[in-house]
Amino acid sequence: MLLRRLLPATAVVAALFSSAACGGADDGTLEGRADDGNLTIGIRFDQPGLAQRRLDGKFVGFDVDVAKYVAAQLGVEEKGITWKEARSADREKLITEGAVDFVVATYSITDKRKEQVAFAGPYFQTGQGLLVRFGDTEITDPAHLDGKRLCSVTGSTSAQKVKDQFANDVELVEYGQYSDCVTALLAAKVDAVTTDEVILAGYVAENPELLKLVGEPFTTERYGVGLRKEDGKGRADVNAALEKMVSTGEWRAALERNIGQADVELPEPPEVTEK
Numbered sequence: 001m002l003l004r005r006l007l008p009a010t011a012v013v014a015a016l017f018s019s020a021a022c023g024g025a026d027d028g029t030l031e032g033r034a035d036d037g038n039l040t041i042g043i044r045f046d047q048p049g050l051a052q053r054r055l056d057g058k059f060v061g062f063d064v065d066v067a068k069y070v071a072a073q074l075g076v077e078e079k080g081i082t083w084k085e086a087r088s089a090d091r092e093k094l095i096t097e098g099a100v101d102f103v104v105a106t107y108s109i110t111d112k113r114k115e116q117v118a119f120a121g122p123y124f125q126t127g128q129g130l131l132v133r134f135g136d137t138e139i140t141d142p143a144h145l146d147g148k149r150l151c152s153v154t155g156s157t158s159a160q161k162v163k164d165q166f167a168n169d170v171e172l173v174e175y176g177q178y179s180d181c182v183t184a185l186l187a188a189k190v191d192a193v194t195t196d197e198v199i200l201a202g203y204v205a206e207n208p209e210l211l212k213l214v215g216e217p218f219t220t221e222r223y224g225v226g227l228r229k230e231d232g233k234g235r236a237d238v239n240a241a242l243e244k245m246v247s248t249g250e251w252r253a254a255l256e257r258n259i260g261q262a263d264v265e266l267p268e269p270p271e272v273t274e275k
Helices: 002-021 062-073 088-096 158-165 178-186 197-206 232-247 250-259
Strands: 039-043 051-053 081-085 117-126 128-133 149-153 171-175 192-196 211-214 221-228
Touching: 039 062, 039 088, 051 062, 062 081, 062 221, 062 232, 062 250, 088 117, 088 221, 117 197, 117 232, 128 178, 128 197, 149 158, 149 178, 158 171, 158 192, 171 178, 178 192, 178 197, 178 211, 192 197, 197 211, 197 250, 221 232, 232 250
Parallel strands: 039 081, 149 171, 149 192
Antiparallel strands: 117 221, 128 192, 128 211
């Protein structure tokens, strides 16, 4: 009899512990997971102007500000946020396995990705660009990359897109992070780096005498907030937060604060279409 009485209590304790470990009452919705005032958000750690971990441990950038604004609209203060690195190759896995509650990590909305996750937004629009060393006069657009070494990150489609559409003989090189690609570029181990222009512009802003952007953007990339595919309520809540961020002027202020000094034209906010 005593054993039978103890088992339900033990099960209740286990359930409570499991819920606390996941950062909220995980009922499958973002709203439920934010109930206890805590969220785990996936961002990049190495993208100047967008999402970067400073030497003092503080996270700064436009994506960080977007993530904090969305969290605040869900009732979660900055102190309740746990930041988790979300590299390009890991974003779907982090979301589907529940390691993060949502992702704000220069995450382009694509049909292939929507097979695994849902997107809210978009909250930003940019295009793919090219980064080269400041003194390079040979590479002025993607068509000049034949015989060159082009770097992008594992899990990104940017470099393959260049090879397929512009330069069949380009040599593709992959690293785990964009900062690794930039280091390789500065060391002359690769000849160019490709990804979204706004990401590359952040590195130019840090090293204006060593790096430059060349050519015009040659794709359209729409950044969305990634979350669980089945969480329609969460997507609606995030969309509402993004629309409010734009209407209050905070979206523009965050963009100017973080990217205003970079060598890129600041766009207007895109229309939220992922509903």
